[in-house]
Amino acid sequence: AQSVTQPDIHITVSEGASLELRCNYSYGATPYLFWYVQSPGQGLQLLLKYFSGDTLVQGIKGFEAEFKRSQSSFNLRKPSVHWSDAAEYFCAVGANNAGNMLTFGGGTRLMVKP
Amino acid sequence: KAGVTQTPRYLIKTRGQQVTLSCSPISGHRSVSWYQQTPGQGLQFLFEYFSETQRNKGNFPGRFSGRQFSNSRSEMNVSTLELGDSALYLCASTLTGLVTEAFFGQGTRLTVV
Secondary structure: OOOOEEEOOEEEEEOOEEOOOOOOOOOOOOOOOOOOEOOOOOOOOEEEEEEOOOOOOHHHHHHHEEEHHHEEEEEEEEEEOOOOOOOOEEEEEEEOOOOOEEEEEEOOOEEEEO | OOOEEOOOOOEOOOOOEEEEEEEEEEOOOOOEEEEEEOOOOEEEEEEEEOOOEOOOOOOOOOOEEEEEEEEEEEEEEOOOHHHOOOOEEEEEOOOOOOOOEEOOOEOOEEEEE
């Protein structure tokens, strides 16, 4: 069975600083990996996804993520954080033999200091 | 194009009652998944429906059930509500039956008192 770990529950960065959110997954085959963002009281919005090919994927809102098979990681990055990026971020993994079932990490809450 | 619509947005129920939540997927999408989100357990998969058939089910008691109609709209039902069922219930819609990006609704916030 697949699993996802997001080691950082809370992260605070200053506006304009760079950001990296960590995600480690456990899955026997090539995973399908996703990053979602959730604002308070809202649903999840997809930031980016990795299925295969180029291991550096670009997403919306200036986010990117890099798939590293050797480290079982899929970390999310942004070079310069904006106050509007404050939200909760979820990493998720899907399996190609499990329909559309996603397994989510526990989430990382991002706070942005002015 | 309209997104995923979940109704109602907020619901307050009493212990022991039952509740039905509704999800209308994006037009043309055939797969609907349901997730429960709580502060303690995070996001947990409930079940997935594709072409009116339940394909996957998470580790929840039988009080949680669902169905999908021929127009792909889905409902989930929780019977004999418990305080611990208080959560944000999210519905996700995907185009096909394969793993691909899922589009989420805004959720239904259920409070059991």
